[in-house]
Amino acid sequence: MMLHSVLFYMFALFMLGAAVGVVFSRNPVHSVMFLVLTFFQSALLWLLAEAEFLAIVLVLVYVGAVMVLFLFVVMMLDVNIEAAKRGIARYAWVSISIALLMAIELIQLIWLRNQGVASTGGFASTPEGYSNTKALGAVLYTEHVYAFEIAAVILLLAIIAAITLTMRKRPGLKVQDIAAQVAVRAKDRVRVVKMAAEKKQ
Amino acid sequence: MTNLMPQALANWIDWGLGVFYSLPEWIQYLTITTWKILFVMIAVILIVAFSTYFERKVIGSMQGRVGPNRVGPSGLGQPFADVIKLLIKEVIVPSQSNKFLFIVAPLLSLIPALATWAVIPLNNWYVIADINAGLLYVLALTSVGVYGVILAGWAANSKYALLGAMRSAAQIVAYEIAMGFALVGVVMAGGSLNLGDLVTSQAGGVSNWFLLPLFPLFVVYWISGVAETNRAPFDVAEGESEIVAGFHVEYSGVAFAVFFLAEYANMVLISTLTAIFFLGGWASPFEGWTFLNDISWLAWLTVGGLPWLFAKMCMFMYTFFWFRATFPRYRYDQIMRLGWKIFIPITIIWIGVEGAMAWFQIGPWSGLGA
Numbered sequence: 001m002m003l004h005s006v007l008f009y010m011f012a013l014f015m016l017g018a019a020v021g022v023v024f025s026r027n028p029v030h031s032v033m034f035l036v037l038t039f040f041q042s043a044l045l046w047l048l049a050e051a052e053f054l055a056i057v058l059v060l061v062y063v064g065a066v067m068v069l070f071l072f073v074v075m076m077l078d079v080n081i082e083a084a085k086r087g088i089a090r091y092a093w094v095s096i097s098i099a100l101l102m103a104i105e106l107i108q109l110i111w112l113r114n115q116g117v118a119s120t121g122g123f124a125s126t127p128e129g130y131s132n133t134k135a136l137g138a139v140l141y142t143e144h145v146y147a148f149e150i151a152a153v154i155l156l157l158a159i160i161a162a163i164t165l166t167m168r169k170r171p172g173l174k175v176q177d178i179a180a181q182v183a184v185r186a187k188d189r190v191r192v193v194k195m196a197a198e199k200k201q
Numbered sequence: 202m203t204n205l206m207p208q209a210l211a212n213w214i215d216w217g218l219g220v221f222y223s224l225p226e227w228i229q230y231l232t233i234t235t236w237k238i239l240f241v242m243i244a245v246i247l248i249v250a251f252s253t254y255f256e257r258k259v260i261g262s263m264q265g266r267v268g269p270n271r272v273g274p275s276g277l278g279q280p281f282a283d284v285i286k287l288l289i290k291e292v293i294v295p296s297q298s299n300k301f302l303f304i305v306a307p308l309l310s311l312i313p314a315l316a317t318w319a320v321i322p323l324n325n326w327y328v329i330a331d332i333n334a335g336l337l338y339v340l341a342l343t344s345v346g347v348y349g350v351i352l353a354g355w356a357a358n359s360k361y362a363l364l365g366a367m368r369s370a371a372q373i374v375a376y377e378i379a380m381g382f383a384l385v386g387v388v389m390a391g392g393s394l395n396l397g398d399l400v401t402s403q404a405g406g407v408s409n410w411f412l413l414p415l416f417p418l419f420v421v422y423w424i425s426g427v428a429e430t431n432r433a434p435f436d437v438a439e440g441e442s443e444i445v446a447g448f449h450v451e452y453s454g455v456a457f458a459v460f461f462l463a464e465y466a467n468m469v470l471i472s473t474l475t476a477i478f479f480l481g482g483w484a485s486p487f488e489g490w491t492f493l494n495d496i497s498w499l500a501w502l503t504v505g506g507l508p509w510l511f512a513k514m515c516m517f518m519y520t521f522f523w524f525r526a527t528f529p530r531y532r533y534d535q536i537m538r539l540g541w542k543i544f545i546p547i548t549i550i551w552i553g554v555e556g557a558m559a560w561f562q563i564g565p566w567s568g569l570g571a
Contacts, residue, residue, distance in 0.1 A: 029355060033302075036348070056337040064344025065374060068351065072370050075355050075363070131333050133394060178538070 008048055015041035028074045032067060039063050053133040237329050241318050249465040250280035252518055259522040287461075290454035295357055298451070302356035307452070307459035310349020313342040314466040321473060322397040324483045324506045335396040336388060339474065340381055343429065347373045349463065350431070350438060350448050357451035365447025368533060369431060369438030375540035376425040382548035383422040386415050387478045389555055400482035404505075406489045410481045417551045419479040421544045423517070426471035428540070430464060432521055434528035435536060472517035476510060483510040 018041060021034035039062045046055035140148050221229065254269065254277065261268030272278035294300055320335040322328040332338060347370060354366020390411050391399040403410050412419055428435040439447040449460045476482060485505040493499045531539070557563075 027299075029299075029302075033352075052332070052334050053337070056334050056341045060337065060341040060344055064341060064347075064377070068344075068347055068370055068374055071348075071351055072367065075351075076367075133334055133337075 004048065008045065011041050011044045011048070015045065028077075029071065032071045032074050035070075036063055036067050039067070051132060053136055234329060237327070238319075241323075241329065242315060245315065245318060245466055245469060246462070248469050248514075249462055250284065251277075252465055252469065253283070253461075254280045255518075256522045256525070259519065260526040263523070263526040284458065287454055287458040292454040292456050293451075295359070295451050297358045299356040299358070302352045303451075304456065306349050306353035306356055307456050307463065308349070309352060310346055311459050311463040311466065313346040314463050314470055317342045317470055320396055321477065322400055322482060323510060325397075325401075327507070328397060331395070331397060334394050336384060336394045336399070339396070340377075340384065343380075343467075343470075344373075344377055346463075346467065349460075353452070353460070354448040357448075359451050361444040361446075361450050362448050364444050365438045365450070369448060372431075372435065372437065372536055372540070373429055375537060376428040376544070379421055379540060379544035379548055380425040380429065382545065382552065383418040383425065384478065386418040386548065386552050386555055387411060389552070389559065390415060396477055396482075400477060400484055403481040404484050404488060407481075407486045410479065410484075410486075412479045415479065415551070415555075417547055419475075421548055422478065423475050425540075425544060426475060427521065427524060428536070430467045430471055430521075432464075432468065433525040434531050436530060437533055437536065468518060468521050469514065472514045472521070473510065475517055476513035480513045481509075482513075483507060485509050 015038055018034045018037040022031050022038065025031040025034060039058060043055040043058045043063075046052075046058065221232075224232075257279070258268040258276070269276035269279040272282045294303055317339055319329045320332055320338050322331075350369045350373075351366045354362040354364075354369070357363075387399065388394060391402040393399060393402065407413075431438045437447075439449075444450075449457060452460060483505050485503055486509070487493055487502045488505065490503060493503050
């Protein structure tokens, strides 16, 4: 249990440090890499809570796919630091109010904990051989099937909306018809001509 | 056994074992695991070293050349000569580059390639970490490897390197989806995310391997694997003819050697994984052929183990070299088309077919689902 707490505080400390790094890095690419580190540390925290499926999926989806695309965009954009700084003042009230809201919620949680209200009951340790992948699958496709399906449909809508927004017909676009290319046969391209041989002298 | 070696040596071994077993349990565990990790790492690095040699030999023979033949007997010392040459070369860090990320990038591509070996079963007892969600762990780590390539391309502050990084990022993200879907089929057939369980569910000879019933998924997984490792014909991230050497154009010396090591370690990894998912891993192809047991000098063929996994891995490594010697490089838009418009639909359809077969109790999965 001792080792468990040491590990928890170590990962939590690294996570907070990385999160601070996201905000205070001058270079946007460094910010993205700090965010990747934050995701990694929170995945480790979930592993400590024996939620190995969620932990690995967090790495797989967020670190492996979402952040790669994020990095891609940040590298391409070449963010102008000066312009971003001028924006800070304009959006300050939004960010401050969100931060305040979160702080209030956290303080409430800690206050409730002190009042002796058990909000979650902590992490019950699971029996040997328990697979939370299997357990999650069993609940996701039975009890929560509507929420699951609705989330899937919303994501699908988002994909379709993004594609329709960016895909527009441009004049003069050269596109290959792959089916036509595959269907081509030698006789469409080459004509074999039968000729009489040259007359002998 | 004891009379074969001197009494003094036997005493020493007994004494050593006694000391070892008297240590606290966690120290024993730590020692054994460390040795397991060391053994796997050294084996992987040696395989990588010799596969660079065999690649040049194989491609050489396909193109009617001899290949390396100067260092050592028939050139077998060539990989070591190459490594020593790279080690004593200067590492040049471009002056306008991002120094930290430039140095870290090669490591970021090597670490996932080596860390994945933790969950790979080499035979029925040798696996460093036998975890339940092993297959997810493999997927997660292979998807992290792309950071090395992207950061290398960006940190070098070179146009060619950035172009290579962009190409590779889009390509890897695209093929990862097809790869993941192909593995969903494997998980459905094997009924587990644990790699050891997947191998044991394929026990019973060639006919029980997932190769035949999941053939479309096998083809998709293997080709996506080739694309994921940035090997020919999908090596647009390097693309010598148009962007010099792509993401590692600014790298030299050891830093370049680490990229090289990572690329080949990834090839070995993908070969081994394909063998585990579709060719029964360490299981013998002749398992259950009882008539082989009656012939004394062929009986070993039916016993599974590391040699079988190694043989299957070598077969896939050979096809890597074969592809490189045979196919011209894909055009970039055709790579994207293949990944998104062909592979993903194929995998989705085959997962549907597999599910329907399991539901209606047809064919190889009549025992599954329902």
